[in-house]
Amino acid sequence: MFMSQSLCETHTICSLGFRCFVLGLFSWHPFFMTLAFSLFMTEAILLFSPHGSPIKRFPHKTKGRVHWILQCLCFTCAVLGLAAISYNKHLNGKPHFTSWHGLLGLLTVCVVGLQSLAAVPLIYHSLAKGWSLAKLKRYHAASGLVTYLLGSVSLLLGLCSAWFTAAVMEYAWYLSVLCPALSALIIMNQVTSAYMAKKRLQS
């Protein structure tokens, strides 16, 4: 008797928990996506900055390791964010990838996956025979910048969605747009200046 009552209570708590999870499923999408791009990917690139990185004095090898750990976290969160919105749409019977935000967002998540795969030869150099490490690094930095910009534009389009514009007040909206836009400018400046410095050294 006591056993069946406590089983029944456990079942009620579990189904309530699941219902809350599904009802709030949409919110996991912006949460995981901003975590992926505004935190993990931004920090993964900024840690190479010669100006303000918290691990500025660490050897380059350590920075490289922290960079790929942060990028793995970024990809994991991006996949979780994509799964959340896709499952939410499936539950509500809504069509998929119908907006510019949805289409560019899907492309961004695929590019992040490809960029991460293409970075493996930077750790295991024997996988890319005939390619110098310097050349691989240059291509990785250039395609990484393109990936970051894709992420920023997807994020900005997400902030323009009807859901977000209705959820925040005007000033808060401008502030939310300013953050990814400024980050994109800072990252563009960091990556292109590192390039220029290397080119100047080579010539």
Ligand code: HEM
């Ligand atoms: C770089 C970050 C982001 C990526 C890669 C991304 C990706 C996506 C994708 C692929 C979809 C379509 C899913 C489907 O149709 O099955 C989608 C939908 C959606 N996202 Fe995002 N998202 C990002 C950030 C955000 C943010 C920050 C918000 C809100 C502040 C947001 C709000 C929405 C909304 C309202 C939808 C449903 C409407 C639509 O399909 O456009 N997203 N997102």
